[in-house]
Amino acid sequence: MSEQQNKGFVREINGPIVTIDLPGIRSGEQVRIGELGLVGEVISLAGREAVVQTYESTDGVRPGEPAEGLGWPLSVELGPGLLGEIFDGIQRPLEKIALESGDYIRRGLALPGLDREKRWEFEPNPELAPGQSIGPGTVLGTVQETETIQHRILVPPDHQGELTELAPGGEYRVEDSIAHLRDAHGHSLHLTLFHRWPVRKPRPYRQRDDGISPLITGQRVIDSFFPQLKGGKGAVPGPFGAGKTVVQQQIARWSNADIVIYVGCGERGNELVDVLESFPQLEDPYTGRKLMEKTLLVANTSNMPVVAREASVYVGLTMAEYYRDMGYDVVMLADSTSRWAEALREVSGRLGQMPVEEGYPAYLASRLAAVYERAGRVETYNAGAGSVTLIGAVSPPGGDFSEPVTSHTKDIIETFWALSKELADARHYPSIDWVTSFSGHVHAAAEWWHKEVDRHWEGRRTEALALLARDAELSRIVNLVGPEALSDAQRWQLEGASLIKEGVLQQSALDEVDTFCSPQKQFALLDLALSTYDKGMTLIEIGVPVSHLQDLPQLAKARRCKSMYTSEQVARINDLAREIDEAFESIRLEYAKQHTDD
Amino acid sequence: MSIKEYRTASEVRGGLILVRDTPGVAFGDRVRISDGRGGTRDGQVIRASNEEVMILVFEGTDDLDLEAVWVRFLDEPVEIALSPEILGRELNGLGEPRDGRPPILSHIRRPVGGSAINPAARSYPREFIQTGISTIDGLNSLVRGQKLPIFSGSGLPHNRLAAQIVRQAKLKDEDSSFSIVFAAMGVSYADAKFFRDEFASSGVLRNVVMFVNLADDPPVERLTLPRTALTAAEYLAYDLDRHVLVVMTDMTYYAEALREVATAKGDVPARKGYPGYLYSDLAEIYERCGRIHERHGSITMMPVVSMPSDDITHPIPDLTGYITEGQIVLSRELQNQGIYPPVHISPSLSRLMKDGIGKDDTREDHPKVAAQLYALYARALETRNLASIIGADELSERDRRYLKFADDFDQRFVGQGESEDRSIEATLNLAWELMSAFPRDALIRLSETEIAKYYQGDSG
Missing domain, CATH: 3.40.50.300 (P-loop containing nucleotide triphosphate hydrolases)
Incomplete structure (x- = not known):
């Protein structure tokens, strides 16, 4: 395809949809439109005409302005320097755009996704030597992209051949060549720290x-x-x-x-x-x-x-x-x-x-x-x-x-x-x-929880959901006839469900302590709510009135303890569980005593 | 391109004119149409090819004679002239005077379409604005640079509430007032007059620019009016360093005008006949509000959206809610009980509240007081429902407390005078007074320290 063939002109503008006259363009190809060079993508073809969706506002574009095919589909640049960045919808770095064009995004700006000037410390893979055959996914070396993330420089999925040269360790820019390979046809190709990949094509894997x-x-x-x-x-x-x-x-x-x-x-x-x-x-x-x-x-x-x-x-x-x-x-x-x-x-x-x-x-x-x-x-x-x-x-x-x-x-x-x-x-x-x-x-998660946290996880989860389902049923009755119609046991079920809702399910993103909850703390809270409920139920079964239990100050504490103790203080939650145990036990003893006194 | 006039208008329908054989006309450009009888109308190119151009006519296409029409392409975008003189003026959707005074003359002209603020250039709104209204300040706080719409219904006092906010809004411990940009789309003469009188009597008129399109003005002009108004707001905020409060009423009429034109254009309808791009179109308007790094001014927006048949799921309030940072919802039920302002707190929300309140901004107990009030009120409303079924006498003592709270809350916290300007401290103290009707243990959203400091009840 010669340069000449790949130029055309705008026929019609209808909002972000522009029809261009550009023979030889391919479906999905990137196009630059008009004097401003607005970027777009071909979405359909009919004869000489192509319909383009533009990523930028088309205000001011006139019929007859030039249109140019770029030869590749919408692609992103993949290499070190992505992390910590903020890109727009077509991978232009927004902070650099702000430097170039101020507070508003100027149209037609073409900025590459990756910084061209920044130098990266490249560490070649010691196991590779010229002559070896390399292919998709072969690690050519590494770059420490951020303190925690080591960026592995991979052979792109569409490259295969014999490694002819691997650059020594040192500082490189993303466009610098770090390896050469000879493909099956004998062509020599050079690889850089980054490559392009079309976004609409999933990257392959084994x-x-x-x-x-x-x-x-x-x-x-x-x-x-x-x-x-x-x-x-x-x-x-x-x-x-x-x-x-x-x-x-x-x-x-x-x-x-x-x-x-x-x-x-x-x-x-x-x-x-x-x-x-x-x-x-x-x-x-x-x-x-x-x-x-x-x-x-x-x-x-x-x-x-x-x-x-x-x-x-x-x-x-x-x-x-x-x-x-x-x-x-x-x-x-x-x-x-x-x-x-x-x-x-x-x-x-x-x-x-x-x-x-x-x-x-x-x-x-x-x-x-x-x-x-x-x-x-x-x-x-x-x-x-x-x-x-x-x-x-x-x-x-x-x-x-x-x-x-x-x-x-x-x-x-x-x-x-x-x-x-x-x-x-x-x-x-x-x-x-x-x-x-x-x-x-x-099921799959349960295996992990049972191994890493507690083997009762799946059982406890099921119990909690069952109690919540029971709560929904009972709430319907309450809404019809009022809570007085419920037995003490049923009212304790409502209380138990509310303990789960307020003490476990509710979680404030704004609360410094509660915003993150480790799996260990999660289980401790769930277990606290459920064991409180279970213990209470045994008391109700022997005739202790539900109001006796509802007024316990420890229940308010059980609801609040998610934001009182951090993920490192799980032991304190277990202490509270013991405290509640003891409170219940003393109610039980007192109740038993009253009844023997009678 | 030299400015040429064309007599090739080929078709007229619902606010649109098609003109043939007009090569090289730019998309989005401004057009002047002579009706052949000495009158002119303004328009904008909304589809362009060399063979045919589609023009949106702001004054509408009623009474146009195709044979007599001349179309002139002005080779410039739709723009507005801006100068500090716009304050105190009343203009139409194109920035032309409506108050009988001379047009704004200025070398500063800006296209009304605006462009997207680079998210990386924005700064996060976090300055608490005290509106003096408890349901807003206490529970759905507004911050500078936020867009917080009022969702209302016909007959509800959204205009009075908006006017009260305009009168009372100020930064805490600061006296700097806002410049007001008022955009009226499709409102009645009486509503426009209400605002005009309101601005005059509270002495802010010199600080207000009004953009007005009344119910009997051409609907197509409503499409450009909010954009013109926001261009003026951007000028005031970023050129003149002012804090601007934009009140737009009523966005529903704007969206209806958009639907009218979309239908005439033959756009594929999505929900309830509104075009699929209604979301993007509304976002272009709402997202022009905010704060920008290193600019002193700001744009805060309070659009009024009347919900057709009080339906919050109608596309206009629905899409608005997905773009704005919360909403203040008015309730007919509260209105019928004579409560002003009838703000229904349950569906109301302010998304930017979290960073504008608390220790350094309002008071340290504010975040948890708001959460606790919401939880109590939700429970109280359930109890009220229950009481309406089984009768209040059948309720337990605990539940009766909630019932009483619901009434006290509606009457004392929600209800306040139209000229009552409550400080945030007064609002929070009132909240504690109401919450202290409950025992401490019922207030689990509050921390123990906060309870120790502010709780006024005597029960354990």
Whole structure:
């Protein structure tokens, strides 16, 4: 394809959709449009004409302005320097954009994702020598990207051949050549610290593996009730105000993943700033280092161009897969996938495609499934294990979970953390509803919990959920006829459920102590609530009136102790359990004495 | 391109004109249309190709004669002239005077479309604004740079509440007042007059710029009005270093105008006939508010959204709620009980509250007092429901306490005078007074130290 052929002109502008006359262009190819050089992507072809969706506003573009094909599809740069960065929906570094164009994003800016000037200390792989055959995933060497994360420089998935030269240790820029290989055709290729990968093409791996260990998030209702495995896919649906963003941010802050990728897809500018300002201050509870050292952000706020919003999810996923290929456990949070789906709808609407449900195109379900399928735990090409856990927020219109995006998502994911408006209105946070939420990973997670924390975990979890279900039944009766109709035992069941709700499920993201809860503390709190309930029940069975128990000051303490004791002070929670035991025991003795006196 | 006039208008429908054979017209540019009888109208290019251009006519297309129409492409975006003189003025959606005074003359002209603030250039809003209204300050605090809409319904006093906030809003311990940008879209003459009189009587008029499109003005103009108003707000905030409070009423009429034009364009409808891009379109407006690093001014926004049939799941309040940082919801039930302002706290929310309150901003007990009040009130409402079924006499003593709390809370905490300006301390003290009707052990959201310091009850 000669230079000449790859130039064309604009025919029509309809918002972000531009029709260009450019023979020889390929579907999916990147295009630069107009005098400003706005970036876009070809989404359909008909004869000489191509329909392009542009990632930037097309105000001021005229028919007849030039259009130019770039020769490659939407790709991201993968190499050291990603962590700690904040990118827009097409991997332009936002902080550098701010330096170039001020407070507002100027159109047509072309800035590479990775810093070209920064030098990295490259340590070649001592096991490699010229003459060896290398292929996808071969570790050429390492770069210490941040204090905690060692960046493995891999042979890209589409390269194979004989290593002819490996650079010695030293400082290199991302574009500097660090290795040469000769491929099967005898061509010599050079490899740099980074490579490009098209975002819509999943990165390959050797094989898919089952998940084995849970992603610990420090959030009790997630870890203890609806666990998610590393490499799993989950969704957080909820109406506005139910706390989706806080749940996602809590996972980003406290999960035990090696790498966190947070994609703000069509979300609020001010909330992204909250992430930007607070993450650099926060400490990773597992390594004690700054959280930003293992985090990267992709930000496309709701007022940024809609097409880049659609791209942002793929951009995030590709970077997630890249770190997975190095053998890391990556968690990617997409907030929100509904905005992504709406971007699809907006583009398909502009193209005049036939809508099926609520204006969404027919390919909504298949696209959604394809996105979520990029999560998983895999055996990488270099025989390591890595995973991408994908957690998507869903924003159903009117909080209606039967709408297309929520219902299609529900079919694909394994963990469903349904947020409830009623709980949020009562300021019960996280407002994850224990009735409608589910996890397909309980069994697998139980193995881990039984080995690492306590062998009663699965049993206790089941008991707690059963008590909560009983509570829902009894509450219906109470709402009809009042609490007086209940027996003492039933009222104690309500009390027990409320202990679980207030002492275990509720967890304040704003409370310094309670915001993160170690698995050990999680189990201690759950066990405290349940054993209090069990003991109380034995007293009620021998005739102790329920009001005797309800007034115990220790119950208020049991509700409050989640924020009184840190994860290091689990012993204090067990002390409280003993204290409650003793209080109950003395009630029992007193009661027995009264009855023998009678 | 030289400025040419074309007589090739080929089609007119619902606020749109199609013009043929007009090469090289830029997307988004401003257009002037002569109706052939001496009148002119303004428009904007919303689809452009060499063969055909689609123009949105702000004044509407009623009474246009295709044969007589001349179209002139001005080769510039839709812009507004800005100077400090805009304060005290009343303008229309295009920035032209409505008050009979001369047009704004200035070399500063800005396109009204705006562009996206780089998230990396924003700074996080965290300065508490005291509105003097307990349900807002105490439970759903507003901070500088936040967008907090009022969700209301027909007949509810959202305008009075908005006016009260405009009168009373100030930073704690600071007297600096806000400059007000007031954007009225599709409101009645009476509502516009209410605000005008309100601004005049409270003496803030010199600090207000009003952008007005009344119910009987052309609806298409409503599409550009909030953008024009926000361009003025950005000028006041970032050029003149002012703190700006933008009151927009009513976003529902804006969205209806958008639907009207979308239908005429033949856009694929998503929910209730609104176009699929309603979310992105609303976001373009709402997201222009905020704070920017190293700029002294700020833009705080209070849009009024009337919920059609009081339905919070209707697309307009629903999508608004997904973009704004919370919402203040008014309730017809409270209104019917004569409670002003009828703020229903359960569905109300302020997302940016957490960083604007507490020890250094309001008072150290504020976060937990808010959480505790919410929990008590949620329980109290359940009890009220129960009482309406089984009768209050059947309730246990514990439950009767909640019932009484619900009434006291509605009457004393929610209810306050239209000119009553409560300080945040007064609000928090009132909260403690109400909470002290409960025994200490019922207040589990509060810490033991806070209870020791502020609890006023005598029961254990």
